[in-house]
Amino acid sequence: MKPPKPLNLDDVPGAPPPGSVLCDVSELGPRDSKSFVFKDGNLRFEMFLQRWDDEVFAYKNSCPHVRLPLDYRPGKFLDYDKKHIHCANHGALFRVEDGYCIKGPCKGKFLTPVDVIRRGDEIIVG
Numbered sequence: 001m002k003p004p005k006p007l008n009l010d011d012v013p014g015a016p017p018p019g020s021v022l023c024d025v026s027e028l029g030p031r032d033s034k035s036f037v038f039k040d041g042n043l044r045f046e047m048f049l050q051r052w053d054d055e056v057f058a059y060k061n062s063c064p065h066v067r068l069p070l071d072y073r074p075g076k077f078l079d080y081d082k083k084h085i086h087c088a089n090h091g092a093l094f095r096v097e098d099g100y101c102i103k104g105p106c107k108g109k110f111l112t113p114v115d116v117i118r119r120g121d122e123i124i125v126g
Contacts, residue, residue: 001100001108001110003098003099003100003110003113004110004112004113005113006058006113006114006115006116006126007060007112007113007114007115008115008126009045009114009115009125009126012045013040013043013045014038014039014040014041014043014044014045015038015045015047015125016036016038016045016125017125018115018125018126019124019125020124020125021122021123021124022034022036022049022116022122022123022124022125023049023122023123024121024122024123025051025056025118025121025122025123026121028049028051028056029051030051030052030053031051031052031053031078031082032050032051033048033049033050033051033071033075033076033077033078034048034049034075035047035048035061035071035074035075035077036048036049045060046060046061046062046069047059047060047061047114048061048070048071048075048077049116049123050077050078050085050096052096052097055097056116056118056123057096057097057099057113058113058114058115058116058123059085059099059111059112059113059114060111060112060113060114062111062112063087063089063090063092063106063111064101064106064109064110064111064112065087065089065090065092065104065105065106065109066089066090068087068089069088070085070086070087070088070089070111071088072086072088078096079093083096084096084102085099085111087104087106090104090105091103091104092104092105092106092107094110094111098110098113099111099112099113
């Protein structure tokens, strides 16, 4: 299976517009994550960044199983061994590099990637 195309936030109600600066890469340690919640009236969009050594991946904070947020504490997404993204609700495990579920009730599905760009040290919405 091929991973889904990154979500263009320009098409998502409540999401930040393209070009919005999310954070500086220095705010993320080599295996750290950072969550974001955006609100526009009653509309809400949640996403997170996961730094994986020198790369940064971005996903919608929503498990493909039941659409609940993944983090077990705000901004904490990796499993105990810091090898996979872990869904706190039903224990699914996802590969960091493509969001593919390798274990759990949504095995074979993907997290929804979010289009972000690293410009210098800034991570911005693509």
